Amino acid sequence: MKSGDAFGFSRRGVLVGGSAAGAVLVHAGPVQAAPAKGDVPVTMPVSLEVNGTRHDLQLDTRTTLLDALREHLHLIGTKKGCDHGQCGACTVIVNGERINSCLSLALQHQGDKVTTIEGLGTPDKLHPMQAAFIEHDGFQCGYCTPGQICSAVAVLGEIRRGVPSHVQEDIVAAPAVSNQELRERMSGNICRCGAYSNIMEAMQHVAGESA
């Protein structure tokens, strides 16, 4: 790439040249001043309504919504697959919209209503989507599954509400519950076990029953 020349010698380029000639000393580490031992982390209060129950928490300001759920409320159903918004395993429903809970800080959610997989159904009283995932074997290892199910429930809601998608022929028309629509809308939820084909059947099953 020619455009790279504009940057001249990069630090890395210099290191490459150096390493070709033999061992070179490099270091990696902080340049900023570090906090002293006595410093306490900054915490702030936040109230969340999770699965219908209000929780008043005092949290480190760096805590994600995901870690607030998993580590503070011990709601382990919401999974940490990548911790930076690439896999969808942490999907929860906040005020009716699905989000990646790893990508927002808990403190951003003061007063929000959060629904996690535990709030959709329980082993004794399954949500129809949870039951359909079991019937159609829409999971294997189970780690992406809570996120897939939260997304699947939210996706059917989005289609009902007429939220358009990238694959719609006509974005002002009502979207259909087609295989292509569902696949497009679910693509933020990765399943490495590869249960996609079965997840589609589970979603079609639920969409058919609620139609």
Next chain:
Amino acid sequence: MKFETPAGKNPIDQLKVVGRATSRIDGRLKTTGNAPYAYEQHDVAAHQAYGFVVGAAIAKGRITAMDTTLARAAPGVVAVIGTLDHAQPLPKSRFNTAHLFGGPQVEHYHQAIALVVADSFEQARAAAALIRTDYAREPGQFDLAKAAPDAPLVPGSKGKPDVARVGDFDTAFTQAPVQLDRSYTTPDESHAMMEPHATIAAWDGDRLTVWTSNQMIAWGKASLATTLGMPPEKIRLNAPFIGGGFGGKLFIRADVVLAALGAKAAGRPVKLALTRPMMMNNTTHRPATIQRVRLGATRDGKLTAIAHSSASGDLPGGDPEAAVSQTQLLYAAPHRETFMKLAVLDLPEGNAMRAPGEAPGLMVLEMAMDEMAEKLGMDPVEFRILNDTQVDPAKPDRSFSQRHLIECLRTGAEKFGWSKRNPKPAQVREGRWLIGMGVAAGFRNNLLMKSAARIRLERGGRLTVETDMTDIGTGSYTILAQTAAEMMGVPLDAVTVKLGDSDFPASAGSGGQWGGNNSTAGLYAACVKLRAMVAQTLGLSENAHFADGKVIEGEKALPLAQAAREGPLTAEDLIEYGTLDKQYQQSTFASHFVEAAVDAYTGETRIRRMLAVCDAGRILNPKAARSQVIGAMTMGVGAALSEELAVDKRFGYFVNHDLAGYEVAVHADIPHQEVMFLDYPDDKSSPMKAKGVGELGLCGVGAAIANAIYNATGVRVRDYPITLDKHLEHLPVLA
């Protein structure tokens, strides 16, 4: 129980529970978020601290200094462990190539060099960023293409020659009227399982318990004992749920070692997970290959000569990607040659990933078969059928225990509508789409491994199964419950299955598609023992049969629960094998059919239809087995179209080390998938008459996709993955 002669009729053959499509018994836990994975077991040990792992920022060299002062002074920090705290690397087990921790030497990028333990995750992460490390970088070899030509031959195993030869390949190939000689490449790939490697470690005096994510409990326990220098009996390893492995969790990794060291240093339990961006370089990957296939045939399509070679790389002392294995067994030809070369590379450790060897090997061999069929002017299905073999080509008196590859191909062709394929490429258009169909054969061996289990008849008549077998998404919980229910004549919901605990009898574990057949066979052996105990307790003979919760002999029908009236009855046994896998070649077979559409304007590929037909012995649970196969087909789509760890050849690491850069298949990439199983129970494999199936689904599918793309476009791309840039300029001229 020693399995030495082919299985006769036994209670599994009733197929009242086994062999029926059964929903997973752990499904209610998994779908409601109630299945606890390694990092999530808040209740197993009080006062858990958080660990954060730091990885090396160079690929090769030495750490000259590490300053942890700032990290130690940071808020909430309980302990900091640096690699220089150890003069030497901690000992590694025979399963590990790179060291997991300790000492100044850096063997690969992101090798673990420090751990921070703090009261919270946020504090541990922040403090980890305060560690200052000085390195003396050394040059390394990171370029397989550069290293391969001078790489040494891989020595033949068990005294076999380095080059496996049958007949006289060179002469036969030279004289063959039709020849094909092609080279191909496959890239480094990452397991990219959804659950990161994670562990909670807790010490009780000199005893250590780890809740971790591992496919092979007994191996893991022994390896951890080696690395920590402690007796294995002082270690307990527990992994009831595993968020995917695909080979990446066969062996212990830095997470479990550092959690144990951290918990020791902190004086309290420690939990930690590798961050997603550390996984690709810190752990293992499937090595890239450069392969060459030479085929010689008569004009009527009989193969006379087959040669396959492969070069791959690994750290010193590592292993090759055995991409030529299947070529020794898949097709007939009197003259054959296979060999591998292994270069030393200073990239992260190469190791097993789902269907190691066969996955990249068949991506290449089955593309070469497609090219040869075209050269011969033959249909690729018929070409494969013509060259089928029913015996091991190197030992013609050794037959396959079962082999129905021809039926897989014929059934698949019929079902898929193969007759509608236009053999001439780039002829079928639908609007902007170029349409093509491809086929490939799948092949993967069936491996026999000893496996133990315990079964207990509880008071009241319920059954509890205990084995250290793991369920990595494969459905182990369910097939073990099915096996116990069938053997003891009870309904499925009368069985509780407990897995993944090293205190339970050692199973075959999950790997090499051996888990299902061997772990259920081990439980079968334990059930045979329990049946004898029950019969004896009830005053019946060993001829009693078990059905509907009763034990029945002649006029007598006694409730099973009656045998446990005085207390639980427990039986433990293992399955071990004689020489049936030496007398017979035990393998599994598949045909893969794919329809692909390539955008004539952009070169983008879409998979439109996929079908696999599998010949894998008795299918214990057709529902979960089908899921294994479609999951493997999905992984095959990634391998064919998008997955590639990009090597930075200057700095020696995988650049795209997260799920945004390393592109696995997503929902939008995968159409409805079809799977068919042929019904051929294999009495030479075990009393279950089952074989492996979890890796078979991946074997060959990549080539079927590549062949479909070629049929659509007329452009042959021999370097995986087949991304649009590789064929865009050569696509047919737009009308």
